Amino acid sequence: FNSLCDILNKSQAQIIGLQEMTKNTLQQLASQSFVKERYYLSYIDGRTFNSWYGVVLLIDIRLHISNINLIDFPQSTMGRRLILAEIKLDQNEIVRIGTVHLESLDNKEQRSCQLDICQKEFNHSSGSYILMGDFNFRGDDQENIDQFNRLQKWIDV
Numbered sequence: 001f002n003s004l005c006d007i008l009n010k011s012q013a014q015i016i017g018l019q020e021m022t023k024n025t026l027q028q029l030a031s032q033s034f035v036k037e038r039y040y041l042s043y044i045d046g047r048t049f050n051s052w053y054g055v056v057l058l059i060d061i062r063l064h065i066s067n068i069n070l071i072d073f074p075q076s077t078m079g080r081r082l083i084l085a086e087i088k089l090d091q092n093e094i095v096r097i098g099t100v101h102l103e104s105l106d107n108k109e110q111r112s113c114q115l116d117i118c119q120k121e122f123n124h125s126s127g128s129y130i131l132m133g134d135f136n137f138r139g140d141d142q143e144n145i146d147q148f149n150r151l152q153k154w155i156d157v
Contacts, residue, residue: 001028009034014060015087017099017132021056029056042068042083055099055133057083064088071121073114078103080114084121096122100133111136112147119151 008016009032016039021029030041035058042057059065067086084098100118103110122129131154137147 001025005029005032005034008058013058014063015085015097015130016058017083017097018056018058019099019101019134020053022053026056040065042085043070054079055081055083055101057085057097057099059085059087059097066094069121071117073103073110073117075110075113076103077107077110082114082118082121086125094125094127096125096127096129098122098129098131098133100131100135102133102135104136107136108146115147115151119154 026041029035035041038061039058040061042059057068064087065085066088069084071082071084073080073082080101080103082098082100084096087095087097089095098118098121100114102114118131122131135147
């Protein structure tokens with residue numbers, strides 16, 4: 001945990017997405033001075049957790065969060081969800097940022113459905129969007145290509 005906090009603190013990142021966060025770890029993270037001073041912590045009460053762990057967004061307090069939502073993946077057998085924040089950059093520009101932990105194990109179809117939900121949520125409004133997380137794709141697997149082709153207008157960085 002201390003190593004994680006050291007990395008996060010030194011990163012000076014404006015937005016951080018974390019997966020596999022337990023309620024205990026979330027409470028510890030929330031008590032860190034650098035988090036208190038610099039970040040809005042999504043759902044500090046752990047309601048993003050359908051099981052014993054979940055996903056969390058840390059957003060720089062200087063950014064204007066116009067909305068934050070928790071989207072269920074209804075077919076998930078592992079309680080997976082998407083946290084989606086809308087950040088207003090100026091009067092005319094909003095960036096939508098989400099973090100997920102997609103279904104693991106041999107659940108390619110579930111991951112595909114979950115990506116479809118993410119794409120639908122992002123496409124509710126115009127503007128830029130970023131999706132980060134643990135996608136549970138294998139680096140040497142055809143699934144990487146299949147999922148990337150599924151999201152035709154997306155750029156993989």
